[in-house]
Amino acid sequence: MADSTLNLPFDAEAMLEGLRPWVECESPTFDAAAVGRMMDLAGRDLALAGARVERIPGRMGFGDCIRARFPHPAGETAPGILVMAHLDTVHPIGTLAKLPWRRDGGTCYGPGIFDMKGGTFLALEAMRQVLRAGLATPLPVTFLLTSDEEVGSPSTRDLIEAEARRARYVLVPEPARPDGGVVTGRYAIARFNLRTTGRPSHAGITLGEGRSAIREMCRQVLAIEAMTSEDCTFSAGVIHGGQWVNCVATHCDAEVLSMAKRQEDLDAGVARMLALQSSAPDVTLAVSRGVTRPVWEADAGTKALYEVANGLAGKLGFAIPPQSSGGGSDGNFTGAMGIPTLDGLGVAGAMAHTLQEHIAVGSLVPRARLFAGLLATLS
DSSP states (O other): OOGGGGGOOOOHHHHHHHHHHHHTSOOBTTOHHHHHHHHHHHHHHHHHTTOEEEEEOOOTTOOOEEEEEOOOTTOTTSSEEEEEEEOOBSOOTTHHHHSOOEEETTEEEOTTIIIIIHHHHHHHHHHHHHHHTTOOOSSOEEEEEESOGGGTOTTTHHHHHHHHTTEEEEEOOOOOOTTSOEEEEEOEEEEEEEEEEOBOOBTTTSGGGOBOHHHHHHHHHHHHHTTOOSSEEEEEEEEEEOSOTTBOOSEEEEEEEEEESSHHHHHHHHHHHHTOOOSSTTOEEEEEEEEEEOOBOOOHHHHHHHHHHHHHHHHHTOOOOEEEESSOOTHHHHHHTTOOEEBOOSOOEEOTTSTTOEEEGGGHHHHHHHHHHHHHHOO
16 A cells, blocks of 8 residues: 555544435435435535546336546556445435434444445545545546345346456445454345235135135245255245235235355255245245345455455554355455455444444544555555
8 A cells, every 4th residue: 555545634524524415315225216316416426526427327117326437547447446336225215214313422323324325435535535635546446336236236237247347356335344344255145026826805704715815925934934044044024915904815925035155055045945835725826036146255366355455454453354244235246257356345333224223433534544545556
């Protein structure tokens, strides 16, 4: 790392001031207009930092994406560094009323602040400080901000992979691990959509003539989650069924997530899911496979990238132990492609996806310095 990056004038209070509008711009994945408003904010900040910003239209009902390229003597499209992040969150509109922006000493709360607006803003601030100091990055830098990561990136995987093919390195400012570590691999993930179809009847007059789709789905969920082992996990996260309480439910829909450390274990889990059958007469079960994230295991390129980052962190006085993570990210795609990828470079914090989501304010400056060091060092 150029010694000058050790002393870049990062300021946690200034970073919080810039981050607050991002956090207070609610951007749940399924609200394309809300995500678009968040892209407006980020696009303006990137443009002010000196990037050439492109708006990429969304598809499949999801929001737009942003690609921002910073000027470079080698040309913006020469192989360089791809900063890969998302601006959608799991928090629905109105969450700010329950989880407002709040500073409590060294902790700052807000929807999406940890996963992953804090890390994305940190990466932008790192680039901004490098440029303000007049430092040249050895490689061109591109930011790609996507709109549907929280649901598996069904509409953006092709965009992510196309951009990654042009990159020499991928840096992902997803949240830091609980011990401050970074991510050099992620588990394989598969999603499934289930539907049970029963037979309707009047729940008060002819209850016995009906066949409840909800009851069968409940049986299936218990059986599916019981398949969880150390090799492969299964969990149901969404269920919708019925329409009228005085009717035996005709349909019930559910979404299931499966995760495994090894691709072969996930493949076996997929086979088990697709082989499921209804346990009740006169009730049918249909299972279809949804979006999938491939397993990402650290190869020589990712390990070498980690060693660069680890050396920088050591100079800054903190540790970033490498680890494989059970939570998926868009790093699954780029890492599985063989592009050297380092994930978990974002801010420290906890309680992602909950009404206690927060970041550790004290982590903003050191981790921004690490990110700036990578931008100024990788070649």
